[in-house]
Amino acid sequence: MSPARRLPPAAQALIDGDRRALARLITGAENDDPGAREVLRAIYPRTGHAWLVGLAGPLGVGKSSLINALLAHLRSLGKKVAVVAVDPSSPFSGGSVLGDRIRLDRPPDDPGIFIRSMATRGHAGGLARATREVARLLEAAGFGIVLVETVGSGQVDVEIRQVATTSVVVLVPHLGDEVQTLKAGLFEIADVFCVNKSDLPGADRARRDLTELASLGSVDPGWRVPVVATSTTIPSGIPELWQAIEAHEHYLDSSGKRLEGERRRLTQEILALAESRFVADLSRDPSLPRRVEPVLARRIDPETAARRWWQERRKGRA
Numbered sequence: 662m663s664p665a666r667r668l669p670p671a672a673q674a675l676i677d678g679d680r681r682a683l684a685r686l687i688t689g690a691e692n693d694d695p696g697a698r699e700v701l702r703a704i705y706p707r708t709g710h711a712w713l714v715g716l717a718g719p720l721g722v723g724k725s726s727l728i729n730a731l732l733a734h735l736r737s738l739g740k741k742v743a744v745v746a747v748d749p750s751s752p753f754s755g756g757s758v759l760g761d762r763i764r765l766d767r768p769p770d771d772p773g774i775f776i777r778s779m780a781t782r783g784h785a786g787g788l789a790r791a792t793r794e795v796a797r798l799l800e801a802a803g804f805g806i807v808l809v810e811t812v813g814s815g816q817v818d819v820e821i822r823q824v825a826t827t828s829v830v831v832l833v834p835h836l837g838d839e840v841q842t843l844k845a846g847l848f849e850i851a852d853v854f855c856v857n858k859s860d861l862p863g864a865d866r867a868r869r870d871l872t873e874l875a876s877l878g879s880v881d882p883g884w885r886v887p888v889v890a891t892s893t894t895i896p897s898g899i900p901e902l903w904q905a906i907e908a909h910e911h912y913l914d915s916s917g918k919r920l921e922g923e924r925r926r927l928t929q930e931i932l933a934l935a936e937s938r939f940v941a942d943l944s945r946d947p948s949l950p951r952r953v954e955p956v957l958a959r960r961i962d963p964e965t966a967a968r969r970w971w972q973e974r975r976k977g978r979a
Contacts (some may be wrong), residue, residue: 671696675802680775683802689779690794701794704801709923711800715825717811717850722831723857724810726893727902734899735806736773743775743796743804747812775804786943793826793930801919822850823929823959826922827909829902833858834867848874851886853905857899859890884912 674682679816689697711772716724735742779795796807811821821828830851854871856864868890875886887905891898910911948970956966 666773669699669705672700672801675700675704675798676707678803683798685776686798687791690791690798691779697794701797703836704797708797708800711805711807712794712827713807713825714807714906715809715811715821716831716855717809717819717821717828718831718855722833723893724831725829727855727857727891728808728810730891730893730896730899731808731903733905734772736771737751737774740806741773741804742806742808743799743802744808744810745779745792745799746776746778746810747792748778748780766849766875775799775802796824816888819850823926826913826919827852827906827929828854829855829906830854831857832867832871834861848903849880851875852881852884852909854886854888855902856888856890858892858894860892860894864890879944881918883916883918886907897929 668676671682671686686697686700686971690701716728718724723906725746726745732742732744777795779792788825792809800809801804808819809825830848830853832854834856854875856868856871858864859868868888871888875888887908889898889902889905891902892898913922952966952970955961956963
């Protein structure tokens with residue numbers, strides 16, 4: 662038997678619980694640093710078992726407050742929890758507009774909680790480009806539950822389904838969000854609906870309407886999407902929300918859907934990575950300027966130019 666492959670020092674530090682190593686590696690993953698890439702390759706066999714719970718929904722529905730309440734509940738159950746809070750990018754620094762110290766509370770020196778804000782850096786879809794890699798680093802660091810909060814940009818938040826094992830769509834009663842959900846496409850990603858701020862007028866109606874919508878079916882016909890009412894003001898409904906998330910995770914195991922979902926997510930990830938690297942390679946091709954000229958002169962259309970370029974590269978003549 663061949664000896665076990667030795668882990669890079671940074672990977673071993675991560676697995677041993679070194680928080681500074683974790684923070685440095687997350688930054689490296691965001692910056693596409695080669696050292697972080699090496700660690701991600703080394704730890705990959707140790708990943709794939711964590712619950713990645715996405716919280717999506719429009720701005721102002723209280724996702725951050727809800728995560729605060731979930732953190733407190735999960736810690737009371739003895740769970741180790743990490744949070745990835747994705748924020749819009751600053752137009753000046755490129756960093757996260759909202760910081761984790763502003764939005765999310767955590768007890769000082771609690772080893773069972775880790776919170777990280779990430780900037781989208783222009784990436785569409787309500788997530789940051791490196792969200793998947795960061796979740797894997799957190800899992801390798803010992804966090805079995807990772808909560809991912811999306812930007813809250815509405816329709817484009819559907820990308821959370823490409824990362825999360827359970828997607829929670831958070832809405833509030835007084836904005837008519839139960840109707841907007843269908844328009845935004847969020848209904849298609851919901852494994853759990855959460856009517857937050859349920860202490861406000863109209864909460865009962867919102868819950869009834871969403872329950873009726875959920876009864877029409879979901880992406881997975883074997884799972885009936887529950888609707889949970891919560892309030893972080895009273896507070897109420899937080900244990901029930903976690904029970905709904907747990908029920909979905911257990912359903913994934915009992916039905917065999919977990920492997921199916923992971924296959925779908927990894928297929929999408931591989932395609933996206935290949936596409937980004939292929940486009941980056943093309944952008945450096947010295948033949949690009951001369952290919953634009955006939956399109957600019959309207960002698961050929963862009964699709965024809967792209968197709969010819971692709972065919973030439975496949976034949977190794979570009």
